[in-house]
Amino acid sequence: xxxxxxxSGAEAKIELCDGIILKSRAPKRYRLxxxxxxxxxxxxxxxxxxxxxxxxxxxxxxxxxxxxxxEIQMEYIDxxxxxxxxxxxxxxxxxELVGLLHTAGIIHGDLTTSNMILAxxxxxxxxxxxxxxxxxIEARGVDVHVLFQTFESTHGGHETLIEAFTRGxxxxxxDADDVLQRVKEIESRGRYRTERL
Amino acid sequence: MRRKSKSILGIEGTAxxxxxxxxxxxxxxxxxxSSYRPMEGGLHPRAAAQHHATxxxxxxxxxxxxxxxxxxxxxxxxxxxGPGFGPCLRTVATAARALSLSMNVPLIGVNHCIxxxxxxxxxCNVADPVILYVSGANSQVLSxxxxxxxxxxxxxxxGIGNALDKFGRxxxxxxxxxxxxEEIARKAKCYMPLPYVVKGMDFSFSxxxxxxxxxxxxxxxxxxxxxFQETAFAMxxxxxxxxxxxxxxxxxxxxxxxxxxxxxxxxxNTMCQDRSAKFFAPDKAYMKDNGAMIAYTGLLMLESGxxxxxxxxxxxxxxxxxxxxxTWR
Numbered sequence: 001x002x003x004x005x006x007x008s009g010a011e012a013k014i015e016l017c018d019g020i021i022l023k024s025r026a027p028k029r030y031r032l033x034x035x036x037x038x039x040x041x042x043x044x045x046x047x048x049x050x051x052x053x054x055x056x057x058x059x060x061x062x063x064x065x066x067x068x069x070x071e072i073q074m075e076y077i078d079x080x081x082x083x084x085x086x087x088x089x090x091x092x093x094x095x096e097l098v099g100l101l102h103t104a105g106i107i108h109g110d111l112t113t114s115n116m117i118l119a120x121x122x123x124x125x126x127x128x129x130x131x132x133x134x135x136x137i138e139a140r141g142v143d144v145h146v147l148f149q150t151f152e153s154t155h156g157g158h159e160t161l162i163e164a165f166t167r168g169x170x171x172x173x174x175d176a177d178d179v180l181q182r183v184k185e186i187e188s189r190g191r192y193r194t195e196r197l
Numbered sequence: 198m199r200r201k202s203k204s205i206l207g208i209e210g211t212a213x214x215x216x217x218x219x220x221x222x223x224x225x226x227x228x229x230x231s232s233y234r235p236m237e238g239g240l241h242p243r244a245a246a247q248h249h250a251t252x253x254x255x256x257x258x259x260x261x262x263x264x265x266x267x268x269x270x271x272x273x274x275x276x277x278x279g280p281g282f283g284p285c286l287r288t289v290a291t292a293a294r295a296l297s298l299s300m301n302v303p304l305i306g307v308n309h310c311i312x313x314x315x316x317x318x319x320x321c322n323v324a325d326p327v328i329l330y331v332s333g334a335n336s337q338v339l340s341x342x343x344x345x346x347x348x349x350x351x352x353x354x355x356g357i358g359n360a361l362d363k364f365g366r367x368x369x370x371x372x373x374x375x376x377x378x379e380e381i382a383r384k385a386k387c388y389m390p391l392p393y394v395v396k397g398m399d400f401s402f403s404x405x406x407x408x409x410x411x412x413x414x415x416x417x418x419x420x421x422x423x424x425f426q427e428t429a430f431a432m433x434x435x436x437x438x439x440x441x442x443x444x445x446x447x448x449x450x451x452x453x454x455x456x457x458x459x460x461x462x463x464x465x466n467t468m469c470q471d472r473s474a475k476f477f478a479p480d481k482a483y484m485k486d487n488g489a490m491i492a493y494t495g496l497l498m499l500e501s502g503x504x505x506x507x508x509x510x511x512x513x514x515x516x517x518x519x520x521x522x523x524t525w526r
Contacts, residue, residue: 010442028438030467031431034388109397130397146397 011129016076021062023047024071040070043129048072050106050131057104059097060124077126079119086113086155088164093123095168098144101125103173107132107139111147113154137175141182144169148183203272205499206260206296207492210289211281211309212333213240213373215249217256218488219264219271220496225489227263229256235372239362246284253292260488271300273504275495278306279516280334286512294507303504305495309486310335310518311346315497316490317452321477325448327440329433329465330518332453332486333358333373336400336433338440339518341526348519349443350398350436357429358455360402364425367410368418378422379458385423389416393428398439400432430461434468441474451478454485497525 003015003022015022025040048067051074055061062075082090094116101108108115109130117124134140147165151158170176202222209216216230233248235241264271276293279286290306297304314328327349328339336352355363358375365374370381391408394401409425437449449469451462456478469476483489498504501524 010439028431028435028468029471030434030464032388032427034390035393035427035431038390039393142397 019076020065021074021076022071023074044070044072047128047131050128050133053104054101054106054125054128054131057106058100059104060122061128062124062126077117077119077124079117079124081114082116082118082123083113083150083154085118086161088160090118090123091151091161091164092168094147095165095170096172097123097125097168098147098165099169099172099176102140102143102175102179105133105135107134107143109143109146111143112150137178137182140175140179141186144179144183145186203496203499204264204269205273205275205305205492205495206264206271207275207307207488207490207495208257208289208293209277209309209312209486209488209491210249210285211277211279211486212285213245214486215252215256215289216486216488217260218492219260219267219269220489220492221269222496225492226267226269227260228488229259229263230488231256237371239366239372240282242282242284245282246288249285249288253288257292257296271302273297273303273305273495273499274300275305275307275491275498277309277312277491278510279309279513281309281512281514283512283514286514290510290512294510298507303499304507304510305498305503306505306510306513307491307494307498308516308518308521309491310337311521311523312490312494313452313484314339314346314450314518315494316483316487317450317477317479319493320479320483321450323448323450323475323477325446326450326477327437327444327446327448328450328452329437329456330453331357331433331451331455331461333362333455335453336402336455337518338398338433338436340440340444340446341523342444344523344526345521346518346523348517349440350400353396353399353401354403355406357402357433358453360406360429361425361455364406364409368413368421373454375455375458378426379460381419382422382426382460384419386417387420388427389420389424391424391428393432395432395435398436400436402429402432405429426458426460430458430464433461434464437465438468438472441472447473448475448477451476452484456484457481501525 001018003017006014012025048064051061064074066073115127151161204219204221207218213233218228219226231252233245274293274297276289330337334356336357338349339346361375370377392404412421466476503524
């Protein structure tokens with residue numbers, strides 16, 4: 001079967017093979033073999049686990065078919081990235097999904113509108129490569145902060161989008177107000193005061 | 198002589214090294230320095246500042262004498278205004294203000310981190326690299342965009358040099374620990390797993406340092422030094438590689454005192470080879486804190502009009518590189 005390369009980043013490559021997504025982490029020659037193998041194996045395992053856990057908590061994610069050493073086989077989601085179609089209505093639904101995710105104790109770690117796919121009626125969250133389990137207000141705050149930054153940098157009318165997100169987030173997550181308060185605080189901190197890449 | 202270019206006197210003294218240099222457009226004309234080395238333990242800010250105050254006259258005298266022999270005429274005085282130890286910064290700033298007033302030339306406050314970057318770009322002749330800046334207190338991955346050096350990722354707690362020094366001190370090595378750890382690591386027989394912490398684009402070294410200290414109870418020093426270096430440097434290189442991928446740039450520039458570590462250079466070089474990127478690092482003498490980097494950055498700033506009045510020359514111990522308006526690029 002032919003493998004078609006979809007993306008190749010610094011960390012992993014995504015290929016499409018017979019309607020199945022293959023995500024694999026490439027070895028890095030610069031680091032010690034022991035470190036390299038440990039990281040790639042651990043990160044692959046954790047990512048697969050988090051994708052499955054998120055799905056259990058009610059957030060649409062690709063179905064995991066198999067996890068090899070450093071490769072995840074999963075469902076291909078055929079749809080459009082939210083960055084191309086985002087509006088207030090969709091932003092509210094993102095809020096609901098992130099609320100469910102945070103209720104389950106999961107931090108996505110890279111919430112951008114490129115990592116969300118609208119397929120039919122459902123919004124899927126993809127790329128859990130930087131995700132981890134954490135129940136702290138701080139981790140959740142940073143998670144939401146990253147998303148707000150994307151709204152600001154790539155979408156017009158970000159205030160409306162943030163407002164809509166907030167509505168959805170409050171619906172599904174009981175500690176939403178604490179986290180949103182922390183987001184404001186994070187924004188005012190020195191290290192975020194000046195713009196980062 | 199025939200030199201038309203402006204010459205700048207630069208003074209650096211943010212931490213342990215008091216260093217002054219005279220630089221013009223084409224070369225480093227003169228330099229002089231005096232290092233504070235604690236007899237035991239780490240750097241004490243007040244003791245370092247006292248060292249600077251004691252040796253300031255000699256260092257300035259030396260550099261000006263050497264400069265005079267080369268017919269350098271000072272057009273401005275630049276000093277590192279931050280970040281750094283408050284007492285050290287104030288000592289250096291006081292000397293710089295006095296010199297600027299007595300020579301009747303402009304005063305320039307240079308950001309220490311930016312100076313590391315600019316002298317690296319100058320000496321390596323590299324236009325627009327992704328920068329890995331690693332020193333005692335600082336560990337950052339930066340990249341220039343739109344009038345500022347943007348921080349792509351940085352340490353969440355202590356700098357890599359600080360981490361090495363803390364561990365070294367615990368292991369009974371004299372300050373600075375980095376070079377000794379590098380030496381001892383060569384004798385290692387095996388790697389032991391230590392915490393590898395990269396969160397998003399940021400990294401953390403304090404947990405690693407504690408784990409390495411604990412490991413000394415049951416493992417040979419060589420193995421722990423080796424494992425510490427391999428783990429910490431892999432974290433730095435990983436984030437640097439991501440910055441390269443994210444920005445689409447093709448060059449890496451390594452600056453800062455820890456940049457002198459040959460294992461770190463080797464790892465960056467390997468990563469660059471695999472990504473068809475180019476790796477640059479200035480000579481070791483210009484990786485550690487030095488007066489030439491302050492003088493050279495001062496020259497760039499002078500030519501773009503970024504000078505200070507004495508009233509506005511208060512030091513900035515927490516001055517971040519992404520606060521600097523880059524007026525010369």
